[in-house]
Amino acid sequence: MKVVQVRIPGGPDALELTERPTPQPGPLEVRVRAQAIGVGGPDVLIRKGTYKWMPPLPAVPGNEMAGVVEAMGSAVTHLAVGQRVLVSSRELPERGGCYAESICVPGDAPFALPDRISFDDAVSLGNFQLAQALLLGCNGGLPVKSILVPGAAGGVATALVQLARHHGIHVIGTASSAEKRAYALANGANAVTESDAASLPDKVKKLTDGRGVDLAFDHVGGALFIACIRCLAPLGTAISYNIVSGPPAGDVFMELRALLGRSLAVRTFSIHTFDQDRAQRRGLMQSAMDLMAAGHIHAPRTTIIPLAEVRRAHDLLDAGQTVGKLVLRP
Numbered sequence: 563m564k565v566v567q568v569r570i571p572g573g574p575d576a577l578e579l580t581e582r583p584t585p586q587p588g589p590l591e592v593r594v595r596a597q598a599i600g601v602g603g604p605d606v607l608i609r610k611g612t613y614k615w616m617p618p619l620p621a622v623p624g625n626e627m628a629g630v631v632e633a634m635g636s637a638v639t640h641l642a643v644g645q646r647v648l649v650s651s652r653e654l655p656e657r658g659g660c661y662a663e664s665i666c667v668p669g670d671a672p673f674a675l676p677d678r679i680s681f682d683d684a685v686s687l688g689n690f691q692l693a694q695a696l697l698l699g700c701n702g703g704l705p706v707k708s709i710l711v712p713g714a715a716g717g718v719a720t721a722l723v724q725l726a727r728h729h730g731i732h733v734i735g736t737a738s739s740a741e742k743r744a745y746a747l748a749n750g751a752n753a754v755t756e757s758d759a760a761s762l763p764d765k766v767k768k769l770t771d772g773r774g775v776d777l778a779f780d781h782v783g784g785a786l787f788i789a790c791i792r793c794l795a796p797l798g799t800a801i802s803y804n805i806v807s808g809p810p811a812g813d814v815f816m817e818l819r820a821l822l823g824r825s826l827a828v829r830t831f832s833i834h835t836f837d838q839d840r841a842q843r844r845g846l847m848q849s850a851m852d853l854m855a856a857g858h859i860h861a862p863r864t865t866i867i868p869l870a871e872v873r874r875a876h877d878l879l880d881a882g883q884t885v886g887k888l889v890l891r892p
Contacts, residue, residue, distance in 0.1 A: 577661075588635050605658075629646075647672035679854055702827075735754040787802055797825050862885075
């Protein structure tokens with residue numbers, strides 16, 4: 563079978579398409595035949611060898627796979643050959659592994675996939691799982707009336723926008739181009755503005771009648787994180803769930819002290835928080851799946867690329883040229 567591996571970390575050229583024997587499931591395992599494979603940011607970190615939860619080299623990237631059960635171990639009784647399933651590497655002993663035509667996983671790892679969710683749409687569910695944790699668990703139980711979602715056309719951001727609208731929360735987004743701003747608005751954002759960090763607090767204040775937002779989700783860091791703090795309403799929280807551009811470009815504590823009258827908070831966030839909490843982790847995914855199956859949320863549009871052209875997919879990912887979800891087709 564075909565597998566994409568990384569022996570020497572680097573750019574897209576580090577992704578090697580190779581042949582491996584089709585794996586055979588052990589007694590407690592199932593083998594899933596891929597129909598769609600998701601492409602995302604953690605795959606890039608695995609490719610570069612910088613992922614904090616890096617699998618050993620040679621590593622197979624890929625954190626989401628949707629497909630069908632094609633073989634089962636003798637002790638697996640709750641699944642059936644031919645059943646549609648979703649595999650998330652968040653349920654596996656180590657991250658990655660899904661850039662392959664087939665994969666063997668523990669029998670209790672896959673999620674049964676409803677017929678209403680296509681294979682291509684299913685590989686976006688991990689973003690909705692993460693977005694649910696971000697949206698529902700980051701404000702200490704305080705009510706959330708409005709949020710700021712920078713980069714609102716991105717993968718996790720798209721999920722945040724949809725979930726927020728589903729819960730009746732006002733969404734302000736930012737995007738770097740007219741195409742991305744139009745996409746974010748079509749996806750459910752109430753307002754979308756340019757991405758300039760320096761002017762962002764003033765724009766958010768105007769869009770919220772001077773109040774600010776309850777939550778601001780930052781995946782960039784740098785100057786944007788400081789801007790997010792300045793966009794907050796009283797008792798608001800700025801959440802850092804990535805730092806693509808590096809640490810905050812300023813003294814976060816002194817920024818909070820300068821705005822002391824608002825009693826603001828900051829939080830770092832990682833889905834790895836739930837690595838040891840299987841029930842909550844799987845509950846978040848199942849909830850996202852139920853919402854999508856019921857039509858309350860919708861997967862982003864997809865760009866389909868053959869598995870053999872995985873380097874092209876990573877070229878697009880590195881360049882930030884895609885809107886929606888990149889999907890590899892075996």
